[in-house]
Amino acid sequence: MSNMSNNSNNSSINSSSVYDELASNLKDVSMIDLQRQTGTTEEGEQSKSTTNSTDSSVNTPTRRKSTLILTDDMDYDKHKTGSTAHKDDDMVIDSENDIGHSPIGEHPQGGQSQSQQQTPQPILVPTVFKWTEGGSKVFVMGTFTGWRKMIALNGPSKKDGSFSVQIALPPGTHRFKFVVDNEVRFSNFIPTATDTSGHFVNYLEVIPSEHDDYTSLNAIAQGSRSKSYLRTLDSKLGLTKDDDDMGDGYSRYHDDEELPDSAPAEYIDSIPPIFTDPKVMEEYYVTLDNNQRQGNQNQQWLIPPQLPPHLESVILNSYNHTDKDNTSGALSIPNHVVLNHLATTSIKHNTLAVASIVRYKRKYVTQILYAPLQ
Amino acid sequence: MQQENPGAPSSEETRRDQEVALKAIRTFLQSKNSFDVLPVSYRLIVFETSLLVKRALNILLQNSIVSAPLWNSKTSKFAGLLTSTDFINVIQYYSQNPDQFQFVDNLTLDGLRDVERKLNVPQLETISIHPFKSLYEACVKMIESSARRIPLIDKDEKTNREIVVSVLTQYRILKFVSMNCKEAHMLLQPLSELNIGTTENLSAVRMETPVMDVIHMLISNSVSSVPIVDEQNKLVNVYEAVDVLSLIKGGMYADLSLSVGEALMKRSDDFEGVYTCTLKDNLCVILETIRKSRLHRLFLVDDEGRLVGVLTLSDILKYILFA
Numbered sequence A: 001m002s003n004m005s006n007n008s009n010n011s012s013i014n015s016s017s018v019y020d021e022l023a024s025n026l027k028d029v030s031m032i033d034l035q036r037q038t039g040t041t042e043e044g045e046q047s048k049s050t051t052n053s054t055d056s057s058v059n060t061p062t063r064r065k066s067t068l069i070l071t072d073d074m075d076y077d078k079h080k081t082g083s084t085a086h087k088d089d090d091m092v093i094d095s096e097n098d099i100g101h102s103p104i105g106e107h108p109q110g111g112q113s114q115s116q117q118q119t120p121q122p123i124l125v126p127t128v129f130k131w132t133e134g135g136s137k138v139f140v141m142g143t144f145t146g147w148r149k150m151i152a153l154n155g156p157s158k159k160d161g162s163f164s165v166q167i168a169l170p171p172g173t174h175r176f177k178f179v180v181d182n183e184v185r186f187s188n189f190i191p192t193a194t195d196t197s198g199h200f201v202n203y204l205e206v207i208p209s210e211h212d213d214y215t216s217l218n219a220i221a222q223g224s225r226s227k228s229y230l231r232t233l234d235s236k237l238g239l240t241k242d243d244d245d246m247g248d249g250y251s252r253y254h255d256d257e258e259l260p261d262s263a264p265a266e267y268i269d270s271i272p273p274i275f276t277d278p279k280v281m282e283e284y285y286v287t288l289d290n291n292q293r294q295g296n297q298n299q300q301w302l303i304p305p306q307l308p309p310h311l312e313s314v315i316l317n318s319y320n321h322t323d324k325d326n327t328s329g330a331l332s333i334p335n336h337v338v339l340n341h342l343a344t345t346s347i348k349h350n351t352l353a354v355a356s357i358v359r360y361k362r363k364y365v366t367q368i369l370y371a372p373l374q
Numbered sequence B: 001m002q003q004e005n006p007g008a009p010s011s012e013e014t015r016r017d018q019e020v021a022l023k024a025i026r027t028f029l030q031s032k033n034s035f036d037v038l039p040v041s042y043r044l045i046v047f048e049t050s051l052l053v054k055r056a057l058n059i060l061l062q063n064s065i066v067s068a069p070l071w072n073s074k075t076s077k078f079a080g081l082l083t084s085t086d087f088i089n090v091i092q093y094y095s096q097n098p099d100q101f102q103f104v105d106n107l108t109l110d111g112l113r114d115v116e117r118k119l120n121v122p123q124l125e126t127i128s129i130h131p132f133k134s135l136y137e138a139c140v141k142m143i144e145s146s147a148r149r150i151p152l153i154d155k156d157e158k159t160n161r162e163i164v165v166s167v168l169t170q171y172r173i174l175k176f177v178s179m180n181c182k183e184a185h186m187l188l189q190p191l192s193e194l195n196i197g198t199t200e201n202l203s204a205v206r207m208e209t210p211v212m213d214v215i216h217m218l219i220s221n222s223v224s225s226v227p228i229v230d231e232q233n234k235l236v237n238v239y240e241a242v243d244v245l246s247l248i249k250g251g252m253y254a255d256l257s258l259s260v261g262e263a264l265m266k267r268s269d270d271f272e273g274v275y276t277c278t279l280k281d282n283l284c285v286i287l288e289t290i291r292k293s294r295l296h297r298l299f300l301v302d303d304e305g306r307l308v309g310v311l312t313l314s315d316i317l318k319y320i321l322f323a
Helices: A002-010 A013-046 A048-059 A074-084 A113-118 A212-222 A227-237 A278-294 B012-031 B053-062 B084-096 B098-106 B109-119 B135-144 B170-180 B182-186 B211-220 B243-247 B260-264 B283-292 B313-322
Strands: A125-131 A138-142 A150-152 A163-169 A172-180 A183-185 A192-194 A200-206 A245-247 A342-344 A351-360 A363-372 B041-048 B068-072 B077-082 B149-155 B162-169 B225-229 B235-240 B297-301 B307-312
Touching: A125 A138, A125 A172, A125 A200, A138 A163, A150 A163, A200 B170, A351 B053, A363 B053, A363 B162, B012 B135, B012 B170, B012 B182, B012 B313, B041 B053, B041 B162, B053 B068, B053 B084, B053 B098, B053 B109, B053 B243, B068 B162, B077 B149, B077 B162, B084 B098, B084 B109, B084 B211, B084 B243, B135 B149, B135 B170, B135 B313, B162 B170, B170 B283, B170 B313, B182 B283, B211 B225, B211 B235, B211 B243, B211 B260, B225 B307, B235 B260, B235 B297, B243 B260, B283 B313, B307 B313
Parallel strands: A363 B041, B041 B068
Antiparallel strands: A125 A163, A138 A150, A138 A172, A172 A183, A172 A200, A192 A200, A342 A351, A351 A363, B068 B077, B149 B162, B225 B235, B297 B307
16 A cells, blocks of 8 residues: 555545545455454464365366456465465555566466476466556556555557557456546546446456357358368367377278268247147146156157256346345356346246346346246 | 644645546546446346236345346337336336226236326436447436436347347446546535535435335435435435335335335345545545445535435535536
């Protein structure tokens, strides 16, 4: 904090008040961090084994949840606090120009070689932050620095006077603001939104970069190239070590070539009788029952497939009605696979609620419609 | 934020700052649109117009919300906004026409329109605005129609049908200004110099006043709340239009012979409280309070806590936009 207030002394009154305001916000965040930190250190003092277990839980990449949370990135904070618990809590202004590809994130500078050996490097995507709206000193800060550290942007460039820096970020949604000549600003050229606490911020979604081969895979999906192409591609991807030649005159067996061309599946627009005709439906269930009794395993096709696991975590179920700060009905950011699905409640009092998450421009609306059954 | 010399007119500099700040906030409202205020991901509850009024009430209370946009699925069109005013209209109608009371359980949101037509009161609020129009325009529209919230309506590009995008309230806009407009800190002129809020013809009730009388006052004065005072005119509580929702929650319109004090016992525990300010306070402090708490009006009181007037969110918006 001390660095910041020194800087703001030089600036004009107006901007310094905002700056203080920001500083107080930042203080909030760091206090939360601090609490969490003391929490971990206390644990550490109590017993070594606890520390180890927390460390491993921090460092092992957990299975990605299907929802991302737009409050201060908790998972991310955990990562940070886990590995920087020994660091002091002061605000760091990073004037280092060549941030380049240095991974801001999972493993900050403190060389934790041991844990790095245990866990695979997380995917980091080089992301460019650009400021084109003037100023002489530009920094960026956001969820990826825990709102505490500011990263200097290079510039102004001689070409267009813009500032930019490339930061390697883990995939997900990142919120950030710019600090231009000691004044907190947001860019008008980057998507903006209001977060759960009501702050207006810039945000962007970092998507894992696509492998180069992806484009060629795409080409196959679109074109009518035969499977042999895929095979050579397999070897190119390192899925198989060599071509089809197995040596000693043998070549790899492919059963698809021997298959007779089955008639192409046909799309119809009428609903199959199994869903409409009660008689057919009954027969279907009788057949199901019989098969179950006989323990026949070959009738798997009769049983409807299970719900994909990512559809089971319903975003609305995590909504907290009692959170008074959330005056805008903000929800966590949905995983794209749950978009455009229809979720329903059970019918109560002759009323049905259906919900679906749709994109509206660059934002997500979870609309719940209550309607009576006619 | 207290002035060194209360009662003395504020300095030339304070006045100039106030002017500069107002201009800056107006520019801010013109440069931002309603879409900007929306979070990246949010929830929106919509009612089909054939839903029963009593069901709609339960759903509002379940979700702790006080209004919802309506959707007519026959015409695929936005059909106005359901607010606490509509429930007050229903109460009003059945108290005037007790013979109709048997139909109350089967009243649908569609039927509510007919009731309101018979009462000759303004229809369900049907103003709306496109999400990409400026916040300034949205505020002007709200003030013109004296609505406290405005639905954001767009058209689907493919089907050309209406989409209800969200609903924006005066509170959210003021909170947005307070959080993101640094010039709000320069609004240091005391309220006494601003000619803002209502200080005359303000009606107040006592704890013993029948709740029905209070509800009639809400309608006839077209206000969203009525202050409750004691014998010394000291402010003790407030009856808000949204309190009607919890009043009729159980058996609908069954027990309206209660006093307003008894009716307040039905209010939910998470009531935010009554907010007050004095004429010495300034908008900087008030916007700061708005930022921290979900309030919809502040009552002006004197140093002894006696009721002087009321400052609503629309008063504040009007001042920011047109003063």
